[in-house]
Amino acid sequence: MTNNSLSQQSNHKLHRRFIVGILNKFYKHASSKELPESINSIIILAQEKLGDAILLLPFINAFHKRFPDATIDLCCTSYNKKVFEGIPFIRNCISYRPFNFRFAKLIRSQKYQILYNPKSGPSSTFHHLTNVINADVKVCLEDIYNNPIYNYHLPNKDDRHITEKYCELLFQYGLKTPVENWLPDYFYNFPSSISEKKYIAINISAGHQTRRLPFEKWKKIISYILDNDHEMHIALFASKKESSDAVKIKNLYKERVHFPLESPNLYYAAGIINNAQMLISIDTSLIHLAAALNKPIIGLYNNDKINYARYSPYNTISDSVISNSRFIRDIESESVIKSYNALIKKEK
Template sequence: MKPRKKKKRQFRQLFARSLQRLAPARSGSAEFSGPLRSVAILAQEKLGDCVLLTPLVRNLRCAFPDLEIHLIAFSRASASFFMNDPAVTAVHLVKKQPQRYFREVLSRKFDLLFNTKDHPSTHFLLQSALIRARFKVGHKNPFHEGLYDRLLDLEFHSHMAAKNCALLPLLGVADTETCRPSLPAMPVSNEIRQLLRHLDGLRPIGINISAGQPNRYWTEEKWKTLLGSFPGERFVVLSGPDDVESKQRLEEKCRNVIETPPTNNLYEASLIVSKLRLLVTPDTSMVHVASGAGIPVVGLYREAPQDISRFGPYAVPYELVVSTTGEVSGVEPGEVASAVRRLTARAIGKEA
């Protein structure tokens, strides 16, 4: 572990131990009772985490139509994701507008607080202590003991969508909707609407060339080689704003790629994904977008078991190609092409 990363981890653990000594002890095994009129959910920062939180939000809204659902956001990305979600009552950004945050969150008392992180986080633990709630729930962890009325005990490698939904049985919600992710509606451009009509019936294969971290990127040349391995197939290239030029170069150089406009938000991307036969993507939020749309996934991963078990494809057929070099760029195009063929054959066999 790098020295800086080690120091941050040690600080988080020290902070957690300090809270455990100072805060009034909570049992970690209590049963929830009484009215449920309001809940504060501490939402994780990344877009992929937000997508995996949507099943809990949907199920809460379905089971408790009048419940106030407050999302406590720690990044602009997570706040923007939930801002226009009709299932959410309000979104509160912790690090901005402190007076408003005090007025709308810290000055009131909620019936329930839920910390979605299953490891110690300074910001999440601090807000867990500051936000007043009659009943507080977290995930079982030595650094969470004594700070929550109930600690949810799921195996570490359980998928995060299932870990989020583990709150529901505590609230008496036995017959839940699926824990499949979904996305709140966002604006859709006329160009994307036209594209969706064009894609009806085509069922192309999609490739997502963007990733959240440098070591999760695949090279443009390898994407080009993969596309060349399937001259008889039609493809759609998806990318984030930073990779639009690479997307356009692939569209220009590869004849089997359908030229498409850039997407303006994750919801537009999800609408395109819903038209695909399958999606090839590095380990990023698009894996969860495909899971939400019920679209099979070929995932490109580093050799990191927790990334696969906790954040891999969920409730869809999939093939994983895992690099042995520590970086997704170590995956060879032939391996991915074979995975695409296997997943396609499985889909054909299922249809037959």
């Protein structure tokens, strides 16, 4: 990351800790309690990012299997609500951001056996929600800023995959690793918008500059794939920031590169990825979507070992190309091509 990016992230974390520290001075501290032998109702706090929402799905599915008669309510945001709102065994899927009267009514009228906050660090929003929601046992992952208002603190290992971190509550009830990856049925109801039988899905969307792979490197990777298999096509995912690069790649191979894609949301993206030979992607939410679809993945990561341990593809048919620096741009095209050759050979 650039020094500016690192400074912004550090300042954001410090700000959250400062606010939560202030809240702890005013909120009533919780006494220690044991978990119940069985759970009959739970409210789950879901983070805002799409990747985190997808990674929470295995916990929700495993929880329902372990406690099939339990009432499940889930708090999310309007941004990621579509990930959860069609799950039939969730009673209420309701947005806490933006604040709304339906949410206010729910948290005032309900009492839960368990409140579960699976976020590994402090959040002023979740702290406020935890303080006002009525629950017998409030559960969090161990954190010095979160701990004061929670009754039960779960293990919080830095280097554990987020999918497994989210399942820490269920590990107390006998769940074993690896956790079963899972997507709701409606993610499979959207057919691919690409009619060609053979294509590779490639995501060049970076999210921010530190994750960006330069155009010339993407060009070399895509040229290699298409020049070595004349039946292969490319489905190209790109955000607005990378759209100019995507257009240039499209112009190189015309009808063999499909861009822009008809993927207005994750459902349509799931349809495209599910029919692809594999996904090649920067470290973004599409990696977690492809892993849940059990598709081969080549993920591009920087050299942050903790981040990789937490957000690597959670399946067994993937490969990762890790930069020797904190910048993904330092990954060489040849490294990606080498992984592509190895993975495509396995799939034949």
